[in-house]
C-alpha cells in the first residue's frame with residue numbers, strides 16, 4: 001500500500017486552474033476554428049526548400065454565438081486532447097505531400113472508453129489497492145460503500161464507434177467481468193450500478209504523448225496525445241512545455257524523445273501498458 005493510489009481528476013484540474021487564475025491567467029472559453037499564419041521560405045543544408053509558418057491570429061468561436069473572436073498571439077499550445085489532431089490540421093499540419101515533414105499528421109484521435117461502477121458487498125473493501133490485471137482489466141475501490149470502478153480497453157478490431165458517448169453494457173458482461181471475477185472471485189456477485197464513456201486522446205503511432213514545438217509551424221507547441229495516461233503526466237508535461245516556451249529547451253525533465261519529429265523519423269516510443 002505504498003507508492004500507488006488515485007486522485008479525482010476534476011479536483012486536480014480545478015486546483016491547477018484556480019492556482020493559475022490567482023497568478024493572473026485569464027480564461028476564455030470558445031472553440032478554435034482557424035489559424036492565420038505568415039510564411040517564410042528557407043533552404044536546408046541539403047538544398048531543399050522548406051516553408052516555415054508562424055501563426056499570428058487565432059479565430060475563436062465563442063459559446064452561444066455564431067461569431068468568432070480574432071485573437072492575436074505570439075504562440076499557440078495545442079493541448080486539445082482527443083481533438084488535437086484536428087486542431088493541428090487547422091494549422092495545415094499533415095497537409096503536404098505524403099512522406100514529407102509537411103505531410104506528417106499529428107496522429108491523435110478520439111477513442112471511446114467505458115468506465116463501470118459496481119457494487120459488491122462481498123468484495124475486498126479496504127484491502128483493495130488499484131489493480132491492473134494481466135488481461136488489461138483494472139479496478140479500484142470507490143469510496144467506502146462497497147463500490148468499485150474499473151474497465152478495460154477493447155482490442156483494435158473491436159474499437160467502438162467514437163461518434164457518440166453511449167455505454168455498451170454488453171462489453172462489461174462479455175469482456176470486463178470474466179477477468180475481474182477470475183482475479184477476485186467475490187466479484188462473481190457484483191451488480192453494475194452505473195457507467196460512463198469518455199474519449200482517450202489516442203496516439204495511433206506509439207500511444208504516447210507529444211510534447212514541444214512543431215518543426216515547421218514554428219510557434220505551435222504540443223501537449224497532446226497521452227493515450228489515456230495523461231492525467232498522471234500532466235503536471236510534468238505542463239512544466240516541460242513552460243520551460244520549452246520560456247527557455248527554448250527542456251530543463252527539469254528531458255522530454256525530447258516525445259517531440260513531433262519522431263512521427264516523420266519513424267522513431268517510436270512505444271507504450272506497452274495501455275489500460
Ligand SMILES: Cc1cc2nc3c(=O)[nH]c(=O)nc-3n(C[C@H](O)[C@H](O)[C@H](O)COP(=O)(O)OP(=O)(O)OC[C@H]3O[C@@H](n4cnc5c(N)ncnc54)[C@H](O)[C@@H]3O)c2cc1C
Nearest residue numbers: 030031032080081083113198199200226228229230231232
Ligand atoms: C475513461 C477514461 C479514463 C482515464 N483514466 C486515466 C487514468 O487512470 N490515468 C491517467 O493518467 N489518465 C487517464 N485518462 C486520460 C486522461 O483523462 C487524458 O489523458 C487527459 O485528460 C488529457 O488531458 P489534456 O489536457 O491533454 O486533454 P483534455 O483533458 O481532453 O482537454 C482538452 C481540452 O481541449 C478542448 N478542445 C478541443 N478542441 C478544441 C478546440 N478546437 N478549441 C478549443 N478547445 C478545444 C476540449 O474541450 C478540452 O477541454 C482517462 C481518460 C478516460 C477517457
